[in-house]
Amino acid sequence: MVHEDYKELLAAKALDALDAEDARALESHLQSCADCRAEMLEWEETAAFLALDAARVEPSASLRQQILTAAKTEPASVVDMEHHASSSDARVLSFERPTRSSFFWSPVSAIAAAFLLVALLASVFVLWQQNQKTKAELAKMAEQIEEVNRGRAREREAVTLLTSPGARMASLAGTKDAPGAHAMLAFDQTGHAMLMAKGLPAVPKGMAYQLWFIKDNKKMPGKVFMPDASGNGMLEDEIPGVAREAAVFAITLEPESGVQVPTGSIYLVSAG
Amino acid sequence: MQPEKGTESDVDLLHAVARGDEGALARLYDQYRVILFSLLLRILNSREEAEDVLQEVFLQVWKRAGDFDDTRGRPFTWLVTLARSRGIDRIRQLGARQRLADSAAQNAPDEASDAVTDTLHSEQKEIVARALASLPEEQRRTLNLAYFEGLTQSEIAEKLDTPLGTVKTRMRSGMIKLRELLGEQGQTLMGSALN
Numbered sequence: 001m002v003h004e005d006y007k008e009l010l011a012a013k014a015l016d017a018l019d020a021e022d023a024r025a026l027e028s029h030l031q032s033c034a035d036c037r038a039e040m041l042e043w044e045e046t047a048a049f050l051a052l053d054a055a056r057v058e059p060s061a062s063l064r065q066q067i068l069t070a071a072k073t074e075p076a077s078v079v080d081m082e083h084h085a086s087s088s089d090a091r092v093l094s095f096e097r098p099t100r101s102s103f104f105w106s107p108v109s110a111i112a113a114a115f116l117l118v119a120l121l122a123s124v125f126v127l128w129q130q131n132q133k134t135k136a137e138l139a140k141m142a143e144q145i146e147e148v149n150r151g152r153a154r155e156r157e158a159v160t161l162l163t164s165p166g167a168r169m170a171s172l173a174g175t176k177d178a179p180g181a182h183a184m185l186a187f188d189q190t191g192h193a194m195l196m197a198k199g200l201p202a203v204p205k206g207m208a209y210q211l212w213f214i215k216d217n218k219k220m221p222g223k224v225f226m227p228d229a230s231g232n233g234m235l236e237d238e239i240p241g242v243a244r245e246a247a248v249f250a251i252t253l254e255p256e257s258g259v260q261v262p263t264g265s266i267y268l269v270s271a272g
Numbered sequence: 273m274q275p276e277k278g279t280e281s282d283v284d285l286l287h288a289v290a291r292g293d294e295g296a297l298a299r300l301y302d303q304y305r306v307i308l309f310s311l312l313l314r315i316l317n318s319r320e321e322a323e324d325v326l327q328e329v330f331l332q333v334w335k336r337a338g339d340f341d342d343t344r345g346r347p348f349t350w351l352v353t354l355a356r357s358r359g360i361d362r363i364r365q366l367g368a369r370q371r372l373a374d375s376a377a378q379n380a381p382d383e384a385s386d387a388v389t390d391t392l393h394s395e396q397k398e399i400v401a402r403a404l405a406s407l408p409e410e411q412r413r414t415l416n417l418a419y420f421e422g423l424t425q426s427e428i429a430e431k432l433d434t435p436l437g438t439v440k441t442r443m444r445s446g447m448i449k450l451r452e453l454l455g456e457q458g459q460t461l462m463g464s465a466l467n
Contacts, residue, residue, distance in 0.1 A: 008444060011443065011444050011447035011448070012418075012425060012440065012443050012444065012447075014447070015415065015418040015419050015443065015447070016356075016357070016360070016418070016419075016422065017418035017423065017424050017425050017428070017443065018424065018425065019424050019425055019426045022425075041344065041345050041349075042451065042455075043447065043451070044345060044349055044353060045345065045346070045349050046447060046450050046451045046454060046455065047353075047419060047447075048348065048349045048352040048353055048356075049400055049450070049454045049461055050400070050404075050415065050416075050419045050420075050450075051307065051308075051310075051311040051352045051355075051356060051419075052307065052396055052397060052399075052400040052461060053314075053397065053400045053401055053404060054310040054311045054313065054314035054420075055310060055313075055314070055397070056306055056307075056310050056397060057306070057309060057310050057313055058305075058306060058309070059305055059306075059309040059319075059322070059323050059326055060319075060323060063305075063323050063326065063327065064298070064301055064302075064305070066327060067297075067301060067326075067327050067330045067331065068294060068297065068298055068301075070327065070331055071294060071297055071330075071331060071334045072294065074331060074334070074335065156339075159332075159336050159339060160339070162357075163336075163339070163353075163354060163357065165353070165357075167357060167361075168360075168361060168364060169361045169364070169365065170364070170365070171365050245424075271365070
């Protein structure tokens with residue numbers, strides 16, 4: 001396709017109506033064509049005007065408060081790094097240099113000195129233990145902050161994916177093997193997909209969960225992933241072109257290296 | 273035609289929401305609730321589903337307003353595109369369109385008590401309705417199937433038993449005509465879209 005061919009696709013893309021192949025080709029062209037990107041904005045605006053054709057109806061009056069209440073309980077998850085750092089620093093124990101005191105080398109003072117020495121050593125040991133504990137807490141906290149940062153990066157990527165034109169989302173429900181599990185699979189028109197799963201049972205050693213794309217009873221293997229200790233799992237994958245329309249998505253338990261044909265039980269599956 | 277930036281107040285509101293200003297979220301809701309809810313109701317044909325998705329949309333705005341980039345479009349377009357996308361996602365999650373069609377009869381979207389009938393909204397809807405009415409029926413139907421039902425060009429071709437090439441031509445011609453008719457009235461439409 002040449003530039004003019006891509007321009008012909010822009011209006012349909014704004015309606016999110018391109019078939020997968022055209023969408024993928026255009027997406028790739030848009031990366032490198034500022035002219036088409038600028039024109040795309042105009043078409044998106046024209047498409048948005050179509051919303052104004054809907055008959056105007058008020059939502060329930062109570063919805064406003066529901067949303068504001070929910071917003072209060074779901075604050076934007078901004079981690080205050082400075083606060084974390086300062087509060088952590090405040091917990092670091094300070095070792096003050098002991099003041100030197102004079103005493104006589106009498107038997108009594110020798111015994112006293114021995115007690116003092118034992119007490120001092122005990123104190124040092126306690127302080128050392130506390131210091132080790134604090135260091136471990138700091139390391140754990142740094143790890144948590146790092147995890148939060150990684151989570152935020154993943155969330156940003158998920159939101160970028162979800163808000164891209166033509167993004168879709170499939171809900172996967174837990175089967176009898178994982179009744180408490182659920183997952184969402186979001187993917188864009190290029191097939192780039194993110195899976196976010198919760199409540200998965202821990203996997204036996206040497207095993208992992210594997211994603212499957214099922215279309216017309218053909219099972220196409222996706223990547224494998226391991227859930228964390230809380231049963232949460234996250235996976236990025238590319239959905240094969242043929243499986244982007246009306247496919248079923250499933251998660252099975254498989255050897256950790258992954259398999260080409262599913263062998264284990266299904267833990268999560270979309271409605272399809 | 274280059275899209276102009278959104279009105280200063282809407283951009284400011286989104287920036288304030290991004291800073292965690294709950295009052296700004298409330299004002300944004302007051303501004304856009306009718307246009308977004310009406311769109312979702314048209315897509316989903318169910319008050320319950322439309323309200324649920326509207327709540328999702330505003331919570332996403334609450335958490336992700338920082339992603340709004342006013343150099344890449346106006347707040348109106350960003351919010352409408354977000355809501356439409358979530359509405360279509362919900363249809364796909366629900367799976368069977370028939371299920372929605374079945375519920376449509378029980379959830380008539382134009383209940384008199386909830387319909388918004390003020391002059392501004394009537395005028396604004398009339399502009400878009402008039403533009404759509406000036407399109408040939410087959411072009412209008414193609415646009416509606418894509419925008420409100422989330423069908424791709426191939427799906428539309430199959431549904432209407434029409435060659436794919438014809439669907440593509442109708443869609444593009446319809447959009448070109450709409451852009452001509454509505455482009456000049458962008459500010460008016462977006463101003464009157466708010467309540």
